[in-house]
Amino acid sequence: MIEVELKGYANDEIFERVRREFTLVRKEYHEDTYYQHPCRDFSKTDEALRIRLRRFNGHFEAFMTYKGPKLNEESKTREEIEVPLTDPDEHARILEKLGFLEVLTVHKVREKYYVEKGVVITLDEVEDLGKFIEIEALVEEGEEIEGKVKYLKSILERLGVREFERRSYLELILERAGHGEAGRTLRDS
Amino acid sequence: MIEVELKGYANDEIFERVRREFTLVRKEYHEDTYYQHPCRDFSKTDEALRIRLRRFNGHFEAFMTYKGPKLNEESKTREEIEVPLTDPDEHARILEKLGFLEVLTVHKVREKYYVEKGVVITLDEVEDLGKFIEIEALVEEGEEIEGKVKYLKSILERLGVREFERRSYLELILERAGHGEAGRTLRDS
Numbered sequence: 461m462i463e464v465e466l467k468g469y470a471n472d473e474i475f476e477r478v479r480r481e482f483t484l485v486r487k488e489y490h491e492d493t494y495y496q497h498p499c500r501d502f503s504k505t506d507e508a509l510r511i512r513l514r515r516f517n518g519h520f521e522a523f524m525t526y527k528g529p530k531l532n533e534e535s536k537t538r539e540e541i542e543v544p545l546t547d548p549d550e551h552a553r554i555l556e557k558l559g560f561l562e563v564l565t566v567h568k569v570r571e572k573y574y575v576e577k578g579v580v581i582t583l584d585e586v587e588d589l590g591k592f593i594e595i596e597a598l599v600e601e602g603e604e605i606e607g608k609v610k611y612l613k614s615i616l617e618r619l620g621v622r623e624f625e626r627r628s629y630l631e632l633i634l635e636r637a638g639h640g641e642a643g644r645t646l647r648d649s
Numbered sequence: 650m651i652e653v654e655l656k657g658y659a660n661d662e663i664f665e666r667v668r669r670e671f672t673l674v675r676k677e678y679h680e681d682t683y684y685q686h687p688c689r690d691f692s693k694t695d696e697a698l699r700i701r702l703r704r705f706n707g708h709f710e711a712f713m714t715y716k717g718p719k720l721n722e723e724s725k726t727r728e729e730i731e732v733p734l735t736d737p738d739e740h741a742r743i744l745e746k747l748g749f750l751e752v753l754t755v756h757k758v759r760e761k762y763y764v765e766k767g768v769v770i771t772l773d774e775v776e777d778l779g780k781f782i783e784i785e786a787l788v789e790e791g792e793e794i795e796g797k798v799k800y801l802k803s804i805l806e807r808l809g810v811r812e813f814e815r816r817s818y819l820e821l822i823l824e825r826a827g828h829g830e831a832g833r834t835l836r837d838s
Contacts, residue, residue: 499688500748509747526743541746543739550732554715557730558698559689 462599464537466612468621470593475583477619478593482573482581488516492566493552494630498559506530506538508628509560511548522548530626532605566629575615586629588636593621651788653726655801657810659782664772666808667782671762671770677705681755682741683819687748695719695727697817698749700737711737719815721794755818764804775818777825782810 491513502508506529514521521544528539545551556562567587575581575595582594595612599605613624625632680702691697695718703710710733717728734740745751756776764770764784771783784801788794802813814821 497687497747507746509743524740524743526746528746541739541743543734543736543743545732546735547732550730551713554698554713554730554732557696557715557717558686 462531462537462601462603462605463540463596464532464599464605464608464612465594465596466609466616467592467594467625468616469623469625470583470591470621472591474593474620475591478573478581478583479571481619482575485572485574485580486516488514488570488572490514490566490568490570492568492629494563494566495555495560496563498561503631503634508630509555511545511552511555513548522546522551524548524551532609537605537609564630564633566633568629579612579615581615584629589629589632592625592629593619651720651726651790651792651794652729652785653721653788653794653797653801654783654785655798655805656781656783656814657805658812658814659772659780659810661780663782663809664780667762667770667772668760670808671764674761674763674769675705677703677759677761679703679755679757679759681757681818683752683755684744684749685752687750692820692823697819698744700734700741700744702737711735711740713737713740721798726794726798753819753822755822757818768801768804770804773818778818778821781814781818782808 493511495509495511496502497507497509500507508525508527510525510527512523512525514523523542524545525540525542531537531539552562569585571583573581573583579595579597582596584592584594586592593616595616597608597612599608616624627635682700684698684700685691686696686698689696697714697716699714699716701712701714703712712731713734714729714731720726720728741751758774760772762770762772768784768786771785773781773783775781782805784805786797786801788797805813816824
């Protein structure tokens with residue numbers, strides 16, 4: 461399964477429009493810790509390894525997620541492998557023993573909205589970064605991606621999104637902290 | 650917690666003596682897959698990363714275990730971090746994406762016997778290697794290890810064990826397959 465995903469910069473108006481127009485699935489609190497590979501520069505290979513602690517409706521869950529390189533120029537489409545963790549602290553200890561380094565922890569509040577079968581919109585309020593909107597659909601491997609991306613983009617544009625963003629929150633926060641000036645120039649251009 | 654562990658070569662007589670003298674806790678079937686680190690030679694750093702599938706009494710469990718370098722000349726004492734896996738196949742996929750290579754899968758039948766509080770004897774019938782006996786105790790960090798090792802060794806000797814082995818089943822199988830001649834010479838000396 462491939463996740464086709466598109467992210468844009470949002471504001472209060474866009475958030476309110478989504479809240480009025482679509483049905484809230486749930487509100488989640490995320491604490492995402494990203495790791496650097498011991499001998500491969502994930503910022504160059506465009507991969508990511510993350511442990512996510514997720515809280516919603518009184519539930520608490522943890523996951524480990526590997527994200528492969530983006531497969532598409534425009535969207536954030538990439539392979540994802542996600543597994544539930546019963547003991548995230550011990551998993552983190554194993555990662556550290558194997559030489560993986562904790563890069564950063566990203567805190568965010570996420571609201572998920574049902575758009576139509578297989579399509580979900582997410583409103584993210586990210587600590588230190590601000591408001592974002594994501595739209596996401598799952599496609600089978602082999603299914604046509606470009607058309608799906610165009611369709612998802614048109615939905616975001618109708619909601620008022622003018623600026624899109626392919627970079628992850630991790631990349632954006634690292635850039636803000638003074639790394640990766642090249643990336644920032646690209647976005648601003 | 651540190652695992653103090655001593656392993657010796659066994660035979661039918663030693664197996665029968667243990668079966669008569671101690672109480673069977675349970676019989677397990679193990680399928681252990683070992684991984685090589687993408688940029689660190691575990692055979693040199695004396696570490697190991699393993700996914701174990703374990704079956705007993707109709708239960709099925711999976712674990713990921715990191716083993717640190719041995720801390721003691723005589724025994725197999727080392728740090729261990731073990732976490733349960735709910736989806737071992739997906740965890741294995743993530744490891745492969747991160748560049749970890751499957752080295753080998755070791756199949757064995759294990760019988761565990763209760764010796765006394767905190768001390769367990771294990772009879773292992775290892776595919777392609779034969780019969781082994783292990784004795785194991787857990788000690789708190791900081792507790793004295795040498796005395797414990799001597800005590801465990803005396804139990805194995807009383808049961809008829811003459812030859813001890815610090816190397817793992819993985820190392821022994823790899824050596825049999827033609828790697829690590831130095832190790833074999835050491836053992837035979």
